[in-house]
Amino acid sequence: MPAPDPRILARRDAIVAALEAAAPGAVIHDPAETRAYECDALSAYRCPPLAVVLPRSTAEVAAVLRACAAEGVPVVPRGAGTSLAGGSMPTADAVVVGLARMNRVLEISAEDRLVRVEAGRTNLAVSDAVVGEGFFYAPDPSSQLACAIGGNIAMNSGGAHCLKYGVTTNNLLGLTVVLMDGSVVELGGPMGESGGLDLMGVVCGSEGQLGLVTEATLRILPKPAGARPVLVAFDSAETAGACVAAIIRAGVLPVAIEFMDRPCIRATEAFAHAGYPDCEALLIIEAEGTAPEIDEALGLIRDIAEGFAPLEFRESRSEDESRRIWLGRKSAFGAMGQINDYMCLDGTIPVSALPRVLARIGQLSAEHGLEVANVFHAGDGNMHPLILYDANAPGDLERAEAFGADILRLCVEAGGCLTGEHGVGIEKRDLMTVQYAPADLEAQMRVKDVFDPEWLLNPAKVFPLAVSAGRRERMRDAA
Amino acid sequence: MPPEAVLAVADALRPASEAELAEDIRSARGPLSILGGGTRLLPGEGRATPLRTGGLTGITLYEPAALTLVARAGTPLAEIEAAVAAENQMLAFEPPPAAGSTIGGVIAANASGSRRVQAGAARDALIGVRFVDGSGEVIANGGRVMKNVTGYDLVKLMAGSRGTLGVLTEVALKTAPLPPATRVLRLSGLSAAEAIAPLTIALTGPFDVTAALWLPGPGALIRLEGLSQSVAVRAEALKARLRGFQIEDTPHLRLDENILGGPGADSPRRDGDVWRILCRPSQAPAILATIPEPLRLDWGGALILARLPEGSMPPLPPGAIATRLTGAPARLPPPDPVTARLEAGLRARFDPRGLFASPA
Numbered sequence: 001m002p003a004p005d006p007r008i009l010a011r012r013d014a015i016v017a018a019l020e021a022a023a024p025g026a027v028i029h030d031p032a033e034t035r036a037y038e039c040d041a042l043s044a045y046r047c048p049p050l051a052v053v054l055p056r057s058t059a060e061v062a063a064v065l066r067a068c069a070a071e072g073v074p075v076v077p078r079g080a081g082t083s084l085a086g087g088s089m090p091t092a093d094a095v096v097v098g099l100a101r102m103n104r105v106l107e108i109s110a111e112d113r114l115v116r117v118e119a120g121r122t123n124l125a126v127s128d129a130v131v132g133e134g135f136f137y138a139p140d141p142s143s144q145l146a147c148a149i150g151g152n153i154a155m156n157s158g159g160a161h162c163l164k165y166g167v168t169t170n171n172l173l174g175l176t177v178v179l180m181d182g183s184v185v186e187l188g189g190p191m192g193e194s195g196g197l198d199l200m201g202v203v204c205g206s207e208g209q210l211g212l213v214t215e216a217t218l219r220i221l222p223k224p225a226g227a228r229p230v231l232v233a234f235d236s237a238e239t240a241g242a243c244v245a246a247i248i249r250a251g252v253l254p255v256a257i258e259f260m261d262r263p264c265i266r267a268t269e270a271f272a273h274a275g276y277p278d279c280e281a282l283l284i285i286e287a288e289g290t291a292p293e294i295d296e297a298l299g300l301i302r303d304i305a306e307g308f309a310p311l312e313f314r315e316s317r318s319e320d321e322s323r324r325i326w327l328g329r330k331s332a333f334g335a336m337g338q339i340n341d342y343m344c345l346d347g348t349i350p351v352s353a354l355p356r357v358l359a360r361i362g363q364l365s366a367e368h369g370l371e372v373a374n375v376f377h378a379g380d381g382n383m384h385p386l387i388l389y390d391a392n393a394p395g396d397l398e399r400a401e402a403f404g405a406d407i408l409r410l411c412v413e414a415g416g417c418l419t420g421e422h423g424v425g426i427e428k429r430d431l432m433t434v435q436y437a438p439a440d441l442e443a444q445m446r447v448k449d450v451f452d453p454e455w456l457l458n459p460a461k462v463f464p465l466a467v468s469a470g471r472r473e474r475m476r477d478a479a
Numbered sequence: 480m481p482p483e484a485v486l487a488v489a490d491a492l493r494p495a496s497e498a499e500l501a502e503d504i505r506s507a508r509g510p511l512s513i514l515g516g517g518t519r520l521l522p523g524e525g526r527a528t529p530l531r532t533g534g535l536t537g538i539t540l541y542e543p544a545a546l547t548l549v550a551r552a553g554t555p556l557a558e559i560e561a562a563v564a565a566e567n568q569m570l571a572f573e574p575p576p577a578a579g580s581t582i583g584g585v586i587a588a589n590a591s592g593s594r595r596v597q598a599g600a601a602r603d604a605l606i607g608v609r610f611v612d613g614s615g616e617v618i619a620n621g622g623r624v625m626k627n628v629t630g631y632d633l634v635k636l637m638a639g640s641r642g643t644l645g646v647l648t649e650v651a652l653k654t655a656p657l658p659p660a661t662r663v664l665r666l667s668g669l670s671a672a673e674a675i676a677p678l679t680i681a682l683t684g685p686f687d688v689t690a691a692l693w694l695p696g697p698g699a700l701i702r703l704e705g706l707s708q709s710v711a712v713r714a715e716a717l718k719a720r721l722r723g724f725q726i727e728d729t730p731h732l733r734l735d736e737n738i739l740g741g742p743g744a745d746s747p748r749r750d751g752d753v754w755r756i757l758c759r760p761s762q763a764p765a766i767l768a769t770i771p772e773p774l775r776l777d778w779g780g781a782l783i784l785a786r787l788p789e790g791s792m793p794p795l796p797p798g799a800i801a802t803r804l805t806g807a808p809a810r811l812p813p814p815d816p817v818t819a820r821l822e823a824g825l826r827a828r829f830d831p832r833g834l835f836a837s838p839a
Contacts, residue, residue, distance in 0.1 A: 109759070109761065110683055111679050111683060111760065111761050112759040112760055112761050113682060113683060114759075134683075134684075134685075135683075155628060156628045156632065158626055162626065166599060166603060167626060167628075169603075169632065169635065170599050170603045179817070183817045184817075185815065185817040185818055185821070186815070187818070189757065189798065189800050190757035190758050190759055190781055190798065190799060190800065191595070191600070191757055191778060191781050191782070192600075193589075193639075193757055193800065194800065194814075194818070195757075195800040195801075195802055195810045195811075195814075196810065196814055196818065196822050197636060197639075197640055197643075197644075197821075197822050197825060198589075198602060198635045198636055198638060198639055198640070199636075199818065199821055199822070200635075201602060201632055201634075201635025201636060201638070202631055202632055202633065202635055202636045204632065204635070205628050205631065205632045206631050206632075210631075222682075222683055222684055222685045222686075223685065224685050224687075225685050245544040245545075246544075248544055248545075248546060248656075249543055249544040250656075251567055251568075251656030251657065251658075251659065252656070252706075253655070253656055289685075289687075289709055289712075290712055290716075292708055292709075292712055293705075293706070293708065293709040293712055293713075296706050296707075296708045296709055297706060297709070300706070348624040348625075348626045348627055349624065350542060350545045350547065350623060350624055351544060351545040351546075352542055352544055352545045377626070380624075380625050380626050381545070381624050381625070381626070382624075382626040415622070415623055415624070416622065416623075416624045416627075417622050417624055417627040417629045418629045419627075419628050419629050420624070420626035420627060420628065421626055421628055422628070423628050424628075424629060424630065428629075432629070432630060435622075435629055435630075436619070436629075436630060437619065439616050439617065439618055440618055440619050440620060440630075441630070442616075443612070443616075443618040443620070443633060443829075444620075444630050444631040444633065446825075446828040446829070447631055447633070447636070447825065447828075448631075449824075449828065450821055450824035450825050450828060451821065462630060462631075
């Protein structure tokens with residue numbers, strides 16, 4: 001991260017006083033307490049912020065941002081701090097504005113199929129709020145118990161079921177956004193349209209660099225009558241990948257197709273005892289609807305899978321069996337964390353490239369001398385290789401990072417991208433030039449120039465530091 | 480506009496490649512009017528040099544097993560529809576067909592049909608773009624994979640931007656399998672306002688409805704798609720839920736056939752203006768009470784197309800928006816000052832010389 005601005009550090013007391021005036025009783029500045037905000041889920045990188053503010057309303061957020069803008073202080077927005085990419089990692093000269101206190105449901109309309117919430121509400125608590133009306137909110141990142149809707153919007157989060165329901169941007173209708181100058185703007189509209197440019201569409205996924213989302217109107221969907229998974233085991237990862245392509249090609253679009261390879265299966269078995277077969281690769285495929293509808297869809301999927309000589313095709317016959325099929329997948333990250341430190345990657349590739357990319361990741365693993373476990377959303381090509389390393393072994397983190405960078409370059413070469421749902425943050429910032437030409441990055445930075453001319457919102461993220469340096473330093477020198 | 484810009488109006492530009500297009504834009508001296516098929520966007524009233532994208536054609540990549548298609552912007556929509564149909568796939572957002580329409584025009588207008596209510600709009604199927612901005616710079620964003628959060632989503636910004644930020648040269652789209660079975664239920668004898676209640680019932684239950692609309696002749700139409708047994712199960716459940724309405728199966732018609740050429744394109748033969756109103760479905764009955772001649776309801780009542788006497792404005796409840804599709808473009812309510820500042824800022828940075836005529 002860039003070195004903190006000494007002029008800001010020197011004015012710390014005056015800045016804290018201005019924050020107190022903007023949001024009385026909502027400011028944390030004791031170093032013992034700001035330490036709790038020193039990192040997000042990318043915990044290898046830490047830095048306590050200058051101060052933390054936990055506002056209670058859009059008006060307070062606006063007052064806080066106005067105060068920070070007046071002092072030229074960078075602001076790091078924070079939902080629940082679950083970013084795997086360092087999206088909410090602070091710098092020593094930045095004020096963290098956290099949404100933890102803004103978690104109310106503002107409106108539920110079943111007939112208009114929408115819910116309006118404050119952006120600090122957790123993803124799962126949005127679905128919980130509408131389940132009584134027979135609805136759910138579709139995007140379901142693995143961290144949905146903890147992650148905030150505001151963070152989901154900043155990162156355009158996905159989840160296991162986006163093959164059918166899309167990602168966050170496909171499920172937004174409107175946003176209340178506070179810009180860095182303190183102005184408040186409503187984006188989106190009915191059907192998500194404003195009648196002008198799709199500003200909501202560009203704010204979603206902008207990693208908190210264009211504005212701070214305080215409220216969101218979300219599309220909700222009628223809850224399906226039921227859902228049931230099958231587990232299909234294969235003796236090679238390539239065969240599993242080919243089966244995925246065949247299912248999609250046949251026109252059966254399940255709501256989820258999840259993939260796990262042997263290292264991941266073994267680790268989760270040891271941890272969660274889900275009763276998975278010991279095999280090279282397995283798929284978990286889920287269909288939704290009433291019982292006869294699910295029977296029909298899973299019957300077709302069985303017919304296709306039989307063509308790939310699966311070691312096992314395990315159908316669930318009860319709620320408990322369904323739960324056990326999902327158990328290993330859902331505890332995969334926790335299981336890997338038990339046995340090792342790991343780095344979770346998020347590159348996406350065309351589904352057709354799956355067998356080739358998996359084989360190459362295996363070779364890279366041998367070259368770097370680090371193990372890798374694969375667990376991912378196979379239907380949409382969003383991979384999650386987990387690189388295992390030992391944080392206490394000198395040089396291991398650096399080796400893991402080098403391996404990770406090689407995998408992401410491989411994803412881009414295969415026609416894919418660096419990140420499918422976690423975001424760039426600080427983690428993949430300096431790899432952006434692998435995917436984008438200078439003119440492409442310049443076009444993106446122009447958008448930030450319009451929304452945040454001073455480059456104060458989450459400034460040192462997303463773009464390679466060398467690429468954004470001119471803009472960030474110009475602003476600092478003008479201050 | 481300076482006089483030399485008016486004098487610069489000349490023969491249409493017809494670049495044959497992205498590089499030629501970029502050169503045409505770099506050397507442009509006055510406003511340009513971007514034309515694909517000329518079916519959706521109003522050209523710049525003769526004062527701008529036409530820039531035709533018809534030389535930028537061809538599907539450059541189509542991988543049915545990855546549900547991905549990439550095409551140059553001037554490719555006729557009909558060519559793309561034929562290519563995906565041959566692989567038993569479709570563009571799920573159901574772009575309203577119009578003779579000569581190009582995929583670039585569809586995307587620039589974010590033109591989406593009835594299935595939008597379930598499968599999303601054109602912007603939701605768009606996963607990558609290449610375009611040339613007003614400085615003649617070629618810019619790429621997104622890619623060819625359906626999950627991609629690498630950098631800002633200029634893909635969404637370009638969809639529906641009506642050529643005000645740049646000229647699209649290539650688009651990447653998500654395709655979808657064609658549903659094996661389709662049924663359309665018709666509820667007859669309902670006015671537009673009366674149709675809202677049954678359409679809402681259909682959309683708020685577990686029926687996975689892929690179209691919920693009303694047309695002046697047929698009445699309310701509800702479409703179910705998917706595997707054959709699933710469609711049958713859902714149709715029976717929905718019929719039971721709608722007991723009391725007069726329901727019949729209707730042949731699988733193209734639900735967009737009365738808006739050929741885009742919404743309201745048939746209007747020159749009639750007086751008045753055609754307006755496109757977006758609202759919450761619960762607001763639609765009150766709006767419809769003031770509208771003598773609705774042309775179409777779609778997306779469960781969230782979209783109202785209506786003909787209004789010339790010069791009159793549709794009444795809009797809070798949050799509803801309207802755009803005029805005939806005559807001079809109009810947008811109601813006008814953007815708030817912050818939105819206006821952001822939109823103007825983006826146009827100024829992507830089109831610093833003001834080459835791309837901007838609608839109101």
